[in-house]
Amino acid sequence: MNITIKDVAKAANVSVATVSRVLNKKTNVSDEAVQAVNKAVEELGYNPNFLGRDLRKSETKRILAIIASTEQSFYSEVLRGMQDAAYMQGYDVLIATTRDDPDHEMHLLGMLFSKAVDGAVLLAPKLDSGTISELAKKYQLAMCLERLDDCEILCVTIDNERAGYDATNYLLGKGRKRIGLLTTEVRSQSSVDRENGYKRALRDAGLPVDEDLIFYGGYDVESGTRGCKALMSLPKPPDAIFSISDTISIGAMTYALQNGIKVGKDVLFFGFDNIAYSHMFIPHLSTVEQPCYLQGKAVIEKLIHNIKSEEKDTGTYKLPHRLILRESTGD
Amino acid sequence: MNITIKDVAKAANVSVATVSRVLNKKTNVSDEAVQAVNKAVEELGYNPNFLGRDLRKSETKRILAIIASTEQSFYSEVLRGMQDAAYMQGYDVLIATTRDDPDHEMHLLGMLFSKAVDGAVLLAPKLDSGTISELAKKYQLAMCLERLDDCEILCVTIDNERAGYDATNYLLGKGRKRIGLLTTEVRSQSSVDRENGYKRALRDAGLPVDEDLIFYGGYDVESGTRGCKALMSLPKPPDAIFSISDTISIGAMTYALQNGIKVGKDVLFFGFDNIAYSHMFIPHLSTVEQPCYLQGKAVIEKLIHNIKSEEKDTGTYKLPHRLILRESTGD
DNA sequence: TTGCCTATTGAAAACGATTAACTTTTCGTG
């Protein structure tokens, strides 16, 4: 039924070994053989079976990127970086989504355990630190964008604590004294880190951390709207609001706009991630930019290095972030 | 080095065949054997090697979804539908991006040719109709969201022509007589279809198709902004603008807002796709909603059916769309 | 002619699973 290397060998009147050598551009094969094989491959429309090849070589040249969903357009640049780096070294990147289900995350990691891919990168782990740390010992696993406490694994991210500090500090520098925070109930480490940065900035400025000014919601726009409403309904409402994600900020600004609150004057808004819509939305949103492409590129380069060297780098690398100032902070 | 089924067999004091039977929940194996094997699997931390298994069974239970990039958040629902349908039948969906490069698209299809996946779905084909048609004959290939003229391939999409017609017709029903169109220079079939629907609606209403009112740009927000500027600078500017994508509409509305044009009054705006931001942006955007989840679900169900039956359905299925009316059309 | 070296080549052994074909055990029945 299917055309195999044997058929090619027969058609080219050589052995399968020779066909294999030609296909893999090995030396020590005569010009005539090369010609004959190529002709046969062409005529028969032969495609090597990767399963056979991969089994024999015990490598697939494929890496799995495990994300929560493709919804956050923000992953797109990271993936681009990953792909560029991978492709450069002859690897392909496949993407799979967990939909925030740790069981499904584990199921996908099964591809790693079972050699269907050579390595995997977790972009939004739901599994706990201990489990991941354990797996990272046995398999070629890395993390990107997120980090986990006490997790010994190759990891490329930014300094989220510092970034939260910087954003908050910028608002303080604008003379704001009551700064609200919109964050999430379910805690990713990056959220916690950003939040800690926010608190440290307040403390460093000699201001109290007022729990009333912190709203815990979801990652969606509606959460931002609800959060903004809650904060602005306080007896003493905030004069600036920092959110741990742009999406939340956009929801928050939506509330402000619809309730006569002047964005960038009455209240300043600061987001996080620099998603595409942060400069489509009017007014444009000030935000923290992560080096997405570079993080993706770096994690793959290091992971492939690990795969090849079999001597594991389990370090954490923090790439620099950058504040982007736009209308929402009056810039 | 690696733990194989042989090691498990040895540890459990049975043959590899028995181990395989236990692992695959086959009959003809005693309770004791099951116990022993499970214990050995547990103790050794055994994971079956998929390459061996897949080679032998000549199936991977994996399907590749090929998209342009993960940027358009709009794919996310489609992929969710695909995953649900696939998972239901024990398949996994892997995603790979072409980045609009037909060569890379072909490279990725190599996974299909070489049995690394059981089937593939193209969501934004860059290859030409003839090539794809040819491949679809030999391999388990399907298309979703897009269709191609003269392409014999399993395909699930919507009636884009009809949708373009409906949207334009709605604007006409609002008494608008000069309706602009923002479309793209590089033509996907869906864009062309939407455009044709727009034209047919005008003709049916006895209005001329004025080429000046059609702007050809890109898929991005900036294009929408430029397009709107161009149209509104005409001696006789439009009183409504239909775009073949929400992103473009949002760019267009941005221009309008910044230039004192009343959205939903002076000019009505109609988008396409119902992306998340279409109801985050203020004013909210009227748009055409595609049944994304259902399209994804349907294409996978049909593709898996093809894979299993080996008797190919190469039909085109058009699922119903729906107009969503919001502030940008004064609703 | 002989012997040695090198460049090609092919036969066969992996890789790790599933499964067809065969053998041994178990157990009920006459």
Next chain:
DNA sequence: CACGAAAAGTTAATCGTTTTCAATAGGCAA
């Protein structure tokens, strides 16, 4: 107690490659 069918288990073939190892052929020096 003997027989035979059903159950349980084993052996070995197989999937499609790559790759080791041995073999062959040809060239060249002695």
